Amino acid sequence: MDSQLLRDLKSLLGPEAVLHRPEELMLYEYDGSVEVARPNCVVFPRTTAEVLAIVKLANQYQTPLVGRGAGTGLSGGALSRKGGILTVFSRMNRILEIDIENQRATVQPGVVNSDLSAAVAHAGLHFAPDPSSQKACTIGGNVSENSGGPHTLAYGVTTNHVLSLEAILPTGELIRIGSSALDTPGYDLLGLFVGSEGTLALITEITVKLTRLPEAVKTLLAIFDTLDDATETVVDITARGITPAACEMLDGWTLRAVEAYVHAGFPLDCAAVLLLEVDGVAEAVQQHAEEVADICRAHHAREVRVARDARERDLLWKGRKNAFGAVGRLSPTYYVQDGVIPRTKLPATLRRINEIGVKYGFQIGNIFHAGDGNLHPLILFDARDEAQFRGVVAAADEIIKFCIEMGGSITGEHGVGMEKDRLMPLLFSEADLDVMRNVRAAFNPQGLLNPDKIFPSKKGCGEIHVRPLPLTGAPSA
Amino acid sequence: MTSSAISASVTSRLCEIVGAANVASDFAQLATYEIDRKLPAAAVRPGSSEEVAEIVKFAASEKLALVATGARTKLGIGYTPSCYDLALDMTRLNKVIAYDPGDLTLSVEAGVPLAKLAQVLAEHRQFLPLPVPFVNRTTIGGLIASGVDSPLRQFYGTARDFLLGMEYVTGEGVATKSGGRVVKNVTGYDIHKLMIGALGTLGVITRVNFKTFPMPLATRGFIARFPTVENALEMRRRIAQSALTPLTLEIFSPRVAELFSSDAASHYERAPMPANVISNTEWALTTGYAGNERVLERFANDLKRMAQESGATGATTLADNLPPAWARKREFVPIALASSPATTIMKISVPPMRMKDALAAAQKAAESSNLGWAAMARGVGIIYFAILPNDHTEEYRERVANATGATQEACAKLTGHATIPWAPAEWKHTLQIWGPPRPDAAQMQKIKSVFDPQNILSPGRFAGGI
Numbered sequence: 001m002d003s004q005l006l007r008d009l010k011s012l013l014g015p016e017a018v019l020h021r022p023e024e025l026m027l028y029e030y031d032g033s034v035e036v037a038r039p040n041c042v043v044f045p046r047t048t049a050e051v052l053a054i055v056k057l058a059n060q061y062q063t064p065l066v067g068r069g070a071g072t073g074l075s076g077g078a079l080s081r082k083g084g085i086l087t088v089f090s091r092m093n094r095i096l097e098i099d100i101e102n103q104r105a106t107v108q109p110g111v112v113n114s115d116l117s118a119a120v121a122h123a124g125l126h127f128a129p130d131p132s133s134q135k136a137c138t139i140g141g142n143v144s145e146n147s148g149g150p151h152t153l154a155y156g157v158t159t160n161h162v163l164s165l166e167a168i169l170p171t172g173e174l175i176r177i178g179s180s181a182l183d184t185p186g187y188d189l190l191g192l193f194v195g196s197e198g199t200l201a202l203i204t205e206i207t208v209k210l211t212r213l214p215e216a217v218k219t220l221l222a223i224f225d226t227l228d229d230a231t232e233t234v235v236d237i238t239a240r241g242i243t244p245a246a247c248e249m250l251d252g253w254t255l256r257a258v259e260a261y262v263h264a265g266f267p268l269d270c271a272a273v274l275l276l277e278v279d280g281v282a283e284a285v286q287q288h289a290e291e292v293a294d295i296c297r298a299h300h301a302r303e304v305r306v307a308r309d310a311r312e313r314d315l316l317w318k319g320r321k322n323a324f325g326a327v328g329r330l331s332p333t334y335y336v337q338d339g340v341i342p343r344t345k346l347p348a349t350l351r352r353i354n355e356i357g358v359k360y361g362f363q364i365g366n367i368f369h370a371g372d373g374n375l376h377p378l379i380l381f382d383a384r385d386e387a388q389f390r391g392v393v394a395a396a397d398e399i400i401k402f403c404i405e406m407g408g409s410i411t412g413e414h415g416v417g418m419e420k421d422r423l424m425p426l427l428f429s430e431a432d433l434d435v436m437r438n439v440r441a442a443f444n445p446q447g448l449l450n451p452d453k454i455f456p457s458k459k460g461c462g463e464i465h466v467r468p469l470p471l472t473g474a475p476s477a
Numbered sequence: 478m479t480s481s482a483i484s485a486s487v488t489s490r491l492c493e494i495v496g497a498a499n500v501a502s503d504f505a506q507l508a509t510y511e512i513d514r515k516l517p518a519a520a521v522r523p524g525s526s527e528e529v530a531e532i533v534k535f536a537a538s539e540k541l542a543l544v545a546t547g548a549r550t551k552l553g554i555g556y557t558p559s560c561y562d563l564a565l566d567m568t569r570l571n572k573v574i575a576y577d578p579g580d581l582t583l584s585v586e587a588g589v590p591l592a593k594l595a596q597v598l599a600e601h602r603q604f605l606p607l608p609v610p611f612v613n614r615t616t617i618g619g620l621i622a623s624g625v626d627s628p629l630r631q632f633y634g635t636a637r638d639f640l641l642g643m644e645y646v647t648g649e650g651v652a653t654k655s656g657g658r659v660v661k662n663v664t665g666y667d668i669h670k671l672m673i674g675a676l677g678t679l680g681v682i683t684r685v686n687f688k689t690f691p692m693p694l695a696t697r698g699f700i701a702r703f704p705t706v707e708n709a710l711e712m713r714r715r716i717a718q719s720a721l722t723p724l725t726l727e728i729f730s731p732r733v734a735e736l737f738s739s740d741a742a743s744h745y746e747r748a749p750m751p752a753n754v755i756s757n758t759e760w761a762l763t764t765g766y767a768g769n770e771r772v773l774e775r776f777a778n779d780l781k782r783m784a785q786e787s788g789a790t791g792a793t794t795l796a797d798n799l800p801p802a803w804a805r806k807r808e809f810v811p812i813a814l815a816s817s818p819a820t821t822i823m824k825i826s827v828p829p830m831r832m833k834d835a836l837a838a839a840q841k842a843a844e845s846s847n848l849g850w851a852a853m854a855r856g857v858g859i860i861y862f863a864i865l866p867n868d869h870t871e872e873y874r875e876r877v878a879n880a881t882g883a884t885q886e887a888c889a890k891l892t893g894h895a896t897i898p899w900a901p902a903e904w905k906h907t908l909q910i911w912g913p914p915r916p917d918a919a920q921m922q923k924i925k926s927v928f929d930p931q932n933i934l935s936p937g938r939f940a941g942g943i
Contacts, residue, residue, distance in 0.1 A: 101714070102828035102858075124718075146663045157661065159670075160638055177917050181826040181893035182858055183626070183635075185911050186921050186940045187679070191637060191670025195663050215720035239579040241603070241691025281720050283771035340659040342580040372661040373580075412661040420664075427664055432653045435927070436666045442923040454665065 001040035001083070005061045009043055009085070012053050017044040017091075028071070028086055032133070034335055034383070035076035035418050039066065039086035046091050048166065048174070048204040055202065056172050058085055058448055065170065066450045067202045069110060069141030072133040074336060075417030077145060077197045081452045087202060089140050095119055096205065103210040104163065104180055109140025109203050116208075125210040128155035131413075132321040140203050146195030148413035150246040150320065151277075153371040155211060157413065159194040166205035167193065170449035180207055192439070197415050198450045200443045214245070214279035218289040219307040219316055222274040222296035223267050227251060227354075230272035231347040233299040234370045237276075238343045242291060246277040247371030248320055251350075254327065254365035254378070261326035264319035270302065274370065275320055323367045324378070331363075331380035335392050339403035340412040343373040352402050353377050360395040362388075374412035375403070401426065416454045424456055480507065480516035481562045487539060491521050491563075494531045499524070499569070510546060510564035513557035513902035517544070520564040526644060526652050526683035529565070533681060534650025536563060537931045544935045545681045547588060547616030551623040554898045555676050556910055559937030567618050570683060573597055575658070581689045582641065582658055587618025587682045603689045606633035610810040618682045624674020628725035628765075628806055631856050636673055639688040643669035645680035648929025658686045671924060677935040678943055679928040693724065693767030697776065698795035698803060701784035702759040706730070709760040710833050712787035713856050716764070717829065721779060725765040726856030727806050730836075731758055732865075733851050737805045741815030746804035754793055763806060764856075809853045813863035814899060817849070821864045821877050821900040821908075823884060827893030829858040836860060838887030839880075839895075846876035858893075874904050885912050911940035 001020065009018045019025065019042040029038040040063075045051045058065040064084030071078055080086045093110035100123045105116060113134040117126040130149035131137055137147070143165070148157045155161075164178035177189040184190070193200055224230040230249055237247065250258065252271045259266040266273065274296065278288040293304045307313040327334055341349050350366065357364035357379070368376040377399055381392045400410050400423060410416070410423045424433060437455055441447075491500045499522040501507060507516045523529045536543050542560035546552065547567055570586035573594065577583075578601035585594060591605070592613050598604050606629040609620050621643075626635050633639070642656025645668075655668035672682055703709040709728045716726065734755040736742060743749070755761040762784075766776045777794050784792045805812060814820045827835045832854055839862045843850040849865040864880060866873040881897055888895040889912075897910045915921075918941040925932075925943045937943075 099828070101830045103717075104828065146667075148661060148663075152661070156634075156638060157663075159667070160634065173919075175917055175920060177920065179892060179894065180828050183624075183674075183824070183826050185894055185896050186915055186917065187675055187924050188637065188670045188673055189917060189920055189924070191667050191673075192924075195667055212718075212720070235579065238581065241581070280722065281768070281772060281775060283775050284768050287769050287771075340657075340661055342577060342582065342659060344577065344579045369661070373659055374661045407658055409657045409659050409662045409664050411664050412659070413663055415663055416665070424665065427657070429653070431651050432655065432665075435647060435651070435653050435668065436655070438927045439666055439668070439924070442927050443920075 031071045031073045037079040037081045039080035040083045042086045069138030070136045072137040074414040075419040077417040106207045128211040129158045144198045145415045154245045164207035167201035167203045170444045216282040216285040217279040219313040220276040221305040222301040223303045224272045229299045245279040248275040249370035251366040254367045258319045258326045262319045264315045333383040335379045337377045338411045338414040341373045341406045341408035345406040421456045481518045483518040512552045515561045517564040522566040524569045530646045530652045545677045547619030548614040550611035555938035584686045602692045608807045631726045632724040642686040644684035648934045678939045696767045699780045700763045701789040701792040708788040709762045715783040723764045723766040728854040729761045730852040742812045745808040817865035819866040819869040819901045823862040825860040825895040827891045831891040839884045842880040842883040846880045
């Protein structure tokens with residue numbers, strides 16, 4: 001990296017806010033995915049003005065620039081694929097304004113998701129998107145990836161909760177889109193920018209809607225002896241027009257891994273469980289919980305447990321939200337898919353995933369957002385073994401292709417990033433992709449910001465990069 | 478009336494693409510495609526998205542301006558198009574392509590009338606929560622392109638919240654798509670969101686994918702009357718801070734009662750307004766809700782209590798969510814349009830707790846210009862403020878321009894905005910239809926250049942002169 005650029009960054013931000021030694025950079029070559037890419041330097045701005053100055057330097061030196069929150073992403077969105085400056089927003093972590101009466105909050109991008117909910121809980125409010133990594137992931141990252149979470153089944157994903165953004169375009173323009181009022185006149189730039197995976201702008205301020213916490217909540221655990229019974233239950237719940245607040249599925253193998261780690265009291269001998277939650281006004285919740293339990297029993301649930309209190313409820317959710325960490329204890333590496341299918345196709349798809357696991361000789365665990373058909377097959381492998389490494393990519397591709405055949409999609413909430421760009425032509429024509437590329441070029445004309453993400457290079461299919469990953473925390477799902 | 482002219486060779490090429498039976502160029506037919514007293518030179522009725530792409534490609538090569546139309550109920554929104562050579566009548570694209578009731582997803586062509594779609598969904602006790610104005614005529618494409626909202630946004634949100642994907646033809650005649658047909662998807666940019674409310678300036682919508690919803694079991698309505706707007710807004714605040722999640726919540730100004738009992742209103746809803754439900758001297762809050770018997774009872778009790786605590790002079794629980802008042806609140810805009818020779822309707826948006834100040838500012842602006850008005854405020858912070866001039870004269874034009882300008886200025890101070898979706902055609906150029914110039918206008922222009930570099934799609938109708 002240009003040593004003059006490093007000097008300029010240090011004089012702008014102070015030497016402690018610029019990392020560039022190899023041992024420092026190593027910490028930032030990963031995110032929650034299996035991708036690896038090392039930046040040339042990592043910077044930690046404190047203010048919008050500093051971010052703007054960083055963008056101007058990137059332009060001056062024609063250096064790639066990538067934004068990053070907590071690095072919990074699962075598609076390599078916050079990795080610097082072409083080196084350059086990685087801009088980490090962890091010091092821009094202030095909640096700037098909370099407007100209880102209008103149910104809005106304005107935050108800096110580095111605010112941790114669950115910190116915002118904690119800050120407004122006293123008023124009976126919360127920020128509804130709840131990725132499993134919510135204790136670590138940032139709202140800036142949520143906005144970039146349009147993150148989901150278990151409760152987005154009923155409450156909607158991030159894009160349904162964002163009102164306004166302050167952002168800096170890679171050309172160095174500071175823009176403000178949306179407003180604290182609804183239906184801002186003009187094109188829905190918010191709809192475009194939320195979920196653009198950091199390829200259109202660096203976000204410096206976010207205004208979100210706050211959602212009232214439900215008056216009553218019931219959490220149910222339905223235990224099944226066959227996988228088909230569990231998936232048929234989900235199909236039936238959907239078809240009857242019941243929208244639980246959450247409808248998560250864990251297969252037996254994953255459950256045993258989780259139980260060994262979390263001790264939530266999950267049964268060890270079943271084929272699958274559904275973790276179901278209903279919420280709302282008290283008079284409705286009781287009835288919905290009974291309806292859901294009846295459907296589970298009609299599909300041969302061995303047992304339907306209802307959490308008796310907040311402690312039991314938290315324990316069940318702890319099992320769900322720590323599942324990836326639990327699996328990490330069993331395998332040197334795992335590969336998480338994020339395919340989506342129409343919910344009616346759940347039984348067939350789960351059967352197919354199992355067949356693919358057998359065919360390639362991998363253990364595949366399934367833990368996912370069943371209610372919206374968003375699968376997370378976890379393929380366990382040892383990336384140090386070249387043959388396994390190739391096999392896992394083939395198996396994962398086969399799963400994704402099946403999802404697409406079912407009328408589904410390649411990613412429900414993790415993003416395309418640098419992981420699935422080569423799969424985009426399976427869903428979109430070259431004309432579709434060209435329009436999206438042109439939109440990117442309109443805001444990111446030189447491609448300096450987050451280069452080589454989302455869209456496949458036109459030269460043909462690239463190699464997927466999968467390397468061993470030391471698994472520590474629990475990435476989001 | 479003004480109309481543009483095109484050469485015989487253009488007409489013959491259009492006939493080649495869609496067949497002569499689907500090209501109209503005689504005055505009587507073209508008159509039905511009028512926008513603000515402008516007529517196109519021809520109207521073309523494509524039968525497929527391929528034909529749409531062919532026509533747009535041809536129009537781009539000839540620099541012909543085209544406006545896509547559906548039921549033609551909302552073409553008055555926005556500025557008058559600066560050029561209008563072709564009307565692209567989308568009503569032959571009227572097929573439900575796929576409907577999977579078990580998965581609650583739907584894919585329909587743009588020309589499908591909402592009413593027809595509602596019938597298909599009702600067979601499975603499902604629906605699209607989009608009871609927008611002109612609901613009996615509007616097409617799916619028209620409702621998306623116009624960006625109109627509905628009373629059900631209180632609970633279900635707007636089309637943006639359940640639109641899954643879209644196919645459209647760009648201004649260069651390229652058929653393309655974004656999103657998909659599953660309920661959760663982050664693959665690629667959400668281009669389809671840009672098309673909502675864009676008035677067809679970015680592309681011609683050919684197909685739309687939606688999430689559908691189960692019909693609520695039993696529904697009820699509740700109306701409370703209040704001496705002042707503050708009382709009505711206080712009840713809104715109490716509902717917002719409670720555990721209740723009503724489906725609809727609208728506040729009416731006193732004059733709405735008069736509008737709702739007019740002949741224009743009976744055109745949209747034949748059943749008369751129940752007596753004493755709303756009055757000409759009071760504000761009213763109306764709300765609809767759904768659930769099982771116990772939930773309905775809870776709503777009825779809580780609403781009654783909140784109405785009393787907010788100073789209501791009277792309250793009525795209605796046995797059904799679709800009594801006459803509800804069809805009228807859905808059709809507030811067309812009823813108001815028919816209620817004055819020069820109705821001008823502002824759409825005001827502010828954070829909900831600022832509705833009091835926004836309403837006061839709009840009321841003051843109208844009354845200081847001696848203009849009649851009626852307002853419907855949605856619980857989420859959207860106000861439809863109808864100015865009802867007695868006449869269409871230059872003097873009234875000036876008064877309306879002053880009143881709307883002052884309101885727009887006040888709303889900006891309240892961190893909100895006010896547009897003028899409906900105004901007499903010949904007044905539009907003197908009004909800020911889209912509000913004051915926006916700081917992100919340059920970004921809008923970048924988007925427009927990507928999708929329609931020749932500027933042939935609905936030119937001039939949109940914000941910032943797009």
